Amino acid sequence: MVLDNLAKSLRDTLKKITRSSLIDEKLIDEIVREMQRSLLMADVDVSLTLELTGRVERRAKEEPVPQNSNPRNHLIKIIYEELLKILGKPREFHIKPATVMLVGLYGQGKTTSAGKLAKFYLKHGYKVVLIAADTQRLGAYEQLQQVAQNVGADFFGIYGEKSSLRIVKEGLSRHKDWDVKIIDTSGRNAIDNALTKEITDISNLANPEETILVLDASVGQQAGKQAKAFHDAVKITGVLISKLDGTAKGGGALSAVTATGAPILFIGVGEHMDDLEYFNSARFLSRLLGMGDFETLMAAAKEMQSAFDDESIEKMTKGKFTLKEMYDLWDQMSKPGLFKKLFDSLPLAKMQPKEMDDSFFTDSEDKIRRYKIIMDSMSYYELENPEEIKGSRIDRIAKGAGVDSSEVKGLLRDYKRMKDMVKNLRGNRKILSMMKKQMQGNVPENLEDLANQ
Numbered sequence: 189m190v191l192d193n194l195a196k197s198l199r200d201t202l203k204k205i206t207r208s209s210l211i212d213e214k215l216i217d218e219i220v221r222e223m224q225r226s227l228l229m230a231d232v233d234v235s236l237t238l239e240l241t242g243r244v245e246r247r248a249k250e251e252p253v254p255q256n257s258n259p260r261n262h263l264i265k266i267i268y269e270e271l272l273k274i275l276g277k278p279r280e281f282h283i284k285p286a287t288v289m290l291v292g293l294y295g296q297g298k299t300t301s302a303g304k305l306a307k308f309y310l311k312h313g314y315k316v317v318l319i320a321a322d323t324q325r326l327g328a329y330e331q332l333q334q335v336a337q338n339v340g341a342d343f344f345g346i347y348g349e350k351s352s353l354r355i356v357k358e359g360l361s362r363h364k365d366w367d368v369k370i371i372d373t374s375g376r377n378a379i380d381n382a383l384t385k386e387i388t389d390i391s392n393l394a395n396p397e398e399t400i401l402v403l404d405a406s407v408g409q410q411a412g413k414q415a416k417a418f419h420d421a422v423k424i425t426g427v428l429i430s431k432l433d434g435t436a437k438g439g440g441a442l443s444a445v446t447a448t449g450a451p452i453l454f455i456g457v458g459e460h461m462d463d464l465e466y467f468n469s470a471r472f473l474s475r476l477l478g479m480g481d482f483e484t485l486m487a488a489a490k491e492m493q494s495a496f497d498d499e500s501i502e503k504m505t506k507g508k509f510t511l512k513e514m515y516d517l518w519d520q521m522s523k524p525g526l527f528k529k530l531f532d533s534l535p536l537a538k539m540q541p542k543e544m545d546d547s548f549f550t551d552s553e554d555k556i557r558r559y560k561i562i563m564d565s566m567s568y569y570e571l572e573n574p575e576e577i578k579g580s581r582i583d584r585i586a587k588g589a590g591v592d593s594s595e596v597k598g599l600l601r602d603y604k605r606m607k608d609m610v611k612n613l614r615g616n617r618k619i620l621s622m623m624k625k626q627m628q629g630n631v632p633e634n635l636e637d638l639a640n641q
């Protein structure tokens with residue numbers, strides 16, 4: 189989950205509200221202090237934090253509770269609305285043929301983001317070319333060429349050419365019939381006259397529909413200054429926050445960029461080329477608070493469904509989930525992290541067993557590979573009847589896989605957790621209905637029920 193520490197702190201705060209028998213000034217003061225601590229630890233600006241929590245405190249103490257609500261729901265609704273303000277309103281992004289120019293400083297992740305953006309467009313059926321206009325960084329040509337190959341996009345560059353304008357001009361000319369043309373420009377250690385002139389010249393030549401600033405989430409509050417400087421120079425149309433999954437400063441980056449008025453279009457949420465999300469502030473906040481994300485849930489479920497044949501799907505919907513199904517899942521899915529993506533999209537609920545912590549979903553590919561080796565050492569009967577794997581069977585399987593018996597037991601424990609997870613997913617229409625209502629643009633009417641499901 190993006191911004192894990194902030195998410196956990198805010199979710200704990202909501203739980204405290206739902207479990208309180210009385211919403212009084214003492215509790216409100218405590219909630220405000222916890223919010224301040226959570227936001228500051230996520231690198232949100234001090235003045236912005238105090239402004240936000242001040243509004244929460246004032247509204248919670250002075251605003252009357254609506255007749256169709258109760259004090260707990262009303263307080264949670266206030267927190268939701270005020271947090272949403274610092275994330276800003278999403279800018280409508282039209283997925284259509286376009287020339288896209290990426291700008292940013294050194295080390296912000298422009299080239300990797302170019303690949304992720306290309307993959308994003310390719311998924312929508314567009315023909316994409318990546319144009320290597322970074323003539324400053326050593327190895328930039330080769331890196332973008334490799335990225336293009338990895339995602340299945342076309343590539344254009346002129347090896348050794350120092351004129352980025354010539355590269356862009358020729359690249360656009362040769363690929364005028366391509367749907368999407370993504371230009372990866374040079375960066376600098378800081379925005380200066382040379383960088384400003386270069387990106388301005390490229391912009392005037394290419395006339396891009398989108399000029400996207402790539403910012404590393406780890407820059408925190410400095411993201412706001414960078415966004416303003418680039419916007420003044422080249423009129424950016426949106427921001428892509430990269431590496432949001434790997435830093436505690438992401439809250440600072442998100443809030444600082446929003447404060448400049450620059451819309452955040454995309455967020456990078458992982459190291460894989462598929463780990464790029466269109467940024468919708470309401471959906472993002474709902475997931476952060478554990479309220480669920482119906483749209484992402486449906487997309488993840490559809491992606492997961494594609495990993496199975498009809499027989500496997502039928503077995504799972506009927507509650508049959510053996511080691512064979514778990515093996516097939518890991519064997520056929522291209523991304524082991526898909527399960528975590530799926531469950532990050534669910535409300536905090538009984539649907540997720542309490543013992544199922546984040547480490548289960550974020551296990552490394554190496555652990556999954558070792559588990560598959562262990563299952564390769566099992567008989568078909570054992571895969572279909574995991575409850576029979578005890579004692580001498582465990583020892584035999586461990587010996588055949590070349591691992592310690594404790595790893596076999598660990599696999600069986602994780603299997604039981606996943607089985608419980610699949611079992612609890614089936615038929616839970618109430619939560620899906622509540623999430624769907626939320627995605628239609630409304631804060632859930634009964635947030636207390638949602639948090640306690």
